[in-house]
Amino acid sequence: MTTEFIYQFIKQHRLAVIATNSPGGQPEAAVVGIAVTPALEIVFDTVKISRKYQNIKQNPYVALVIGWDNETTVQYEGEAVELSGADDNIYREAYYSIYPDGRQRATEWPGLVHFKVVLKWLRYSNFNQPAVIEEMNF
Numbered sequence: 001m002t003t004e005f006i007y008q009f010i011k012q013h014r015l016a017v018i019a020t021n022s023p024g025g026q027p028e029a030a031v032v033g034i035a036v037t038p039a040l041e042i043v044f045d046t047v048k049i050s051r052k053y054q055n056i057k058q059n060p061y062v063a064l065v066i067g068w069d070n071e072t073t074v075q076y077e078g079e080a081v082e083l084s085g086a087d088d089n090i091y092r093e094a095y096y097s098i099y100p101d102g103r104q105r106a107t108e109w110p111g112l113v114h115f116k117v118v119l120k121w122l123r124y125s126n127f128n129q130p131a132v133i134e135e136m137n138f
Contacts, residue, residue: 001124001134003040009067009124010036010074014098016064018044020055028055033102034066035095040138041116042066042076043083043095045102048111056080062117071127078117078138091116 019029030052032044042064046053056062064076083091092114096103106112119138126132 001132001136003038006074006122006124006136007036007038007040009072010034010040010042013067016042016044016066016076018052019063020052021059021061022051022055023058028052032064033095033099034064035098037091037094037116040119040122041091042078042119043091043114043116045095045105045112045114047109048113053113056082056115061120064117071125073125075123075125076117076119077121078119080115080117083114083116088114088116 014033015031016034017029018032019027022028028051030050032046032052035043037043060080062078062080064074066074066076092106095114106114121138122136124132124134124136
């Protein structure tokens with residue numbers, strides 16, 4: 001399993017389920033629109049009033065599930081980092097390349113922010129025959 005293979009798999013998907021923990025330790029999940037960089041960083045946006053934003057600010061470690069069609073998924077764990085400066089435009093542009101309307105949302109939606117998730121652990125699972133399950137640490 002190569003980084004390029006995983007990149008191409010994730011790149012085929014525009015949605016993921018992200019799991020965060022509430023301040024009380026309760027799990028919370030949401031569907032988010034995603035983009036991926038060649039370094040396997042996931043980029044998504046949210047608003048500051050969302051539960052996921054509050055959860056990430058309290059605990060930046062998140063898990064995502066990407067893909068579920070045809071019994072094939074990537075389980076992805078990493079650290080979410082809020083994008084804040086001009087140096088982060090490369091990540092925003094990766095997101096806008098998938099969601100061109102995101103550029104307009106960024107100017108119109110109060111409190112809209114972008115995050116990148118830096119990969120720490122990944123599992124690719126394909127339960128078709130022959131089944132393939134591989135883990136990678138980063």
